[in-house]
Amino acid sequence: MTFVGALDFAAVVVFAISGALAASRAQLDLVGFAFVACLTAVGGGTTRDVLLGRDAVFWIEDVTYIGVAVLAAFVVFFTAHLFESRLKVLTWADAVALAVAVSAGVGVANEMDQLPVIVVIMGIATGCFGGLMRDVVCNEVPLVLKQGELYASAACAGAIAGVVTTFITPSPVVMALSCGIVTFVLRAGSLRFGWTLPVYKSQPPRS
Template identity: 65%
Template sequence: MTVLELLDYASVFIFALTGALVASRAQLDIVGFGFVASLTAVGGGTLRDVILDRNPIFWVAEPAFVAVAIAAAVLVFFTAHLFESRLTVLTWLDACALAVAVPAGTGVALALGQHWGIVLLMGVATGCFGGLMRDVVCNEVPLVLKQGELYVTAAFAGASAALLATGFLPTGLALLVCAGVTFTLRAGSLVFGWSLPVYKSRPPRR
């Protein structure tokens, strides 16, 4: 199994866990769990592969990805009640998923020899869109858009770090750097409140 396949499997599993946790907060049935978990797990990677014209799409080429997502959904369906705060678990699992999905998307684009700008966008898209779909479908405030938190910024910084690191490190190590930068920024935002300035309305000048 290649590094990119391992990253995709890890991303699918962890994002599926987050999707199932959101389904538990919405009190869906087990079929709903499977649907939301699968949508979250493969959403970002599907968008990446469609944009890059990667045929077949990763989970079509290897249906085991969907099986992994369903297994994660079933696991959460029977264990979600054990967590005191499912939102806290969800937030941290999502941070871990982001730190795996961004290097997965970045690595695929690098392997296909894409322009550096496309590499950055594919890292961000793979990391962010599955969770965005999850939250929109379940009528949650998207984590990716929470005011002031570093999310897309963390994904962008991680993909940028991977690009820079490929200049002097093997691709596998560069993707580890990507994961480390992404998780550090996202975790710092959650623990220490790291953020970017947000827009504040003010009266127009006369």
């Protein structure tokens, strides 16, 4: 397995856990857990691979990814009740998964020699689409759309950091570290300290 493949694998594991936690909040059955976990785990990477026209979507080429996601769903099904606040665990697991997935998306696009703007977009797509699908299916307000929170913006900043790093050093490890750290720090700061971006506020109509 390549380093970028390992990033995809790590993102699948953590996103599968967050998907299963969302399924526990929705009180789904075991099959529902597996479905939501798999959807969350591979949704972003699938979107990326389809848009990039890769020869095979990563989890179709290697079904181990699906097996790991299902296993994570089963584990969470029997342990979710141990967490006092599943929403809090879900949110922080999602933050970790976002950081890893953005790095994976940037890495895959770099390997295919895409333009920097495409690399950034693929990083954002890989990081955000799985969680977006999870929240829509579980009838939750998508984290990526919560007012003022740094989510897609954190992914964008992380992806840009990854692109800038590739101009400094060809090391995929350094790229992944810079991308992941920037993404996670911004997302964590939003969760812990309330960091936000300005939001649009409509003005009252003039009389």
